[in-house]
Amino acid sequence: xxxxxxxxxxxxxxxxxxxxxxxxxxxxxxxxxxxxxxxxxxxxxxxxxxxxxxxxxxxxxxxxxxxxxxxxxxxxxxxxxxxxxxxxxxxxxxxxxxxxxxxxxxxxxxxxxxxxxxxxxxxxxxxxxxxxxxxxxxxxxxxxxxxxxxxxxxxxxxxxxxxxxxxxxxxxxxxxxxxxxxxxxxxxxxxxxxxxxxx
Numbered sequence: 001x002x003x004x005x006x007x008x009x010x011x012x013x014x015x016x017x018x019x020x021x022x023x024x025x026x027x028x029x030x031x032x033x034x035x036x037x038x039x040x041x042x043x044x045x046x047x048x049x050x051x052x053x054x055x056x057x058x059x060x061x062x063x064x065x066x067x068x069x070x071x072x073x074x075x076x077x078x079x080x081x082x083x084x085x086x087x088x089x090x091x092x093x094x095x096x097x098x099x100x101x102x103x104x105x106x107x108x109x110x111x112x113x114x115x116x117x118x119x120x121x122x123x124x125x126x127x128x129x130x131x132x133x134x135x136x137x138x139x140x141x142x143x144x145x146x147x148x149x150x151x152x153x154x155x156x157x158x159x160x161x162x163x164x165x166x167x168x169x170x171x172x173x174x175x176x177x178x179x180x181x182x183x184x185x186x187x188x189x190x191x192x193x194x195x196x197x198x199x
Contacts, residue, residue, distance in 0.1 A: 001082040004090045010114055013088065015046025018117040021126065022165075023052050025071035026080035028185035029123070029163035033153050034084040037121050040151070046118055047087040052077065053094035060094050069169055071184075076191055090115075103129025107142050117148045124155050 004010055017040045023030050034050070041048040054074050058065060072080065074091060081089055092098075092110075101109070106129045111117060120139060128134040139150045155162055163183050171180040172188065180188050 001078075001086050002088050003078060004088060007090070007092060007114060010090065011088075013047050013049055013115060015041075015044050015118045016049045016115050017041040017044060017046050017119045017121060018049045018051065018111070018115050019121045019123075020051040020111075020128070021123060022056055023050070023077055023081065024056065024165040025168055025184055026077060026084075026186075027071075027163055027165060027168055027183055029155075031084060031185050033121060033123055034081070034086065036151070036153060038085040040119055040121060041087070044118060048085065049088045049090065049115060049117075050081055050086050051090045051092055051115070054091050055094060057094050057099065060096055061099060069173075071165055071168060071172075071188070073191070076189070080186070100130050103134025103138055104142070105129070106134060107139065107146070112146045112148070119149045119151060121151050121153060123153050 002011075017037055019033055019037050021030070021033075026034075034048075037048040037050070040046075052074075056068070056070060058068050062068075078089060078091075111120070122136055122139065124136075126136065136150065136152050143150055168180050168183045168188075171177075171183065177188065
């Protein structure tokens with residue numbers, strides 16, 4: 001998997017099949033999107049491209065919020081995404097000015113100009129642009145103009161429980177590691193630096 005952090009030096013993607021999201025935890029719902037992304041890219045003879053944001057959008061839009069405890073940092077997320085057949089990971093900087101773009105500008109100047117997607121594979125709750133006004137309906141409305149197709153992934157469930165990063169965080173906060181692992185689709189891990197103690 002190639003990782004790109006400089007939007008001004010992106011390669012030309014081959015028939016890009018693209019998805020966009022925070023992908024915190026790369027949980028079972030995310031994995032379903034990634035599997036569909038890989039399948040569609042193979043069918044088209046293209047490349048699957050994941051766009052994520054750093055820092056997490058909520059850290060920029062709600063800097064005083066105390067309730068967001070991310071499941072993965074960008075390095076952990078990168079390692080997890082590499083397991084699922086992603087060809088390119090683009091880590092885009094998320095800023096306040098970026099968030100204030102009209103959604104139509106986001107589609108034209110960010111998605112189309114930088115990625116030239118052949119297919120967008122989007123989760124059911126994907127929102128973008130100023131005031132989170134952009135949604136699947138807008139992407140579909142603009143598709144004929146820009147020449148891409150759109151596919152929506154419906155809400156995924158694991159044993160009839162809707163999967164979300166929030167529910168996984170709640171399970172971890174209550175000490176229910178088995179439920180968290182079940183929703184994640186992989187074991188929850190912590191990363192840190194080992195230091196010499198007092199012996």
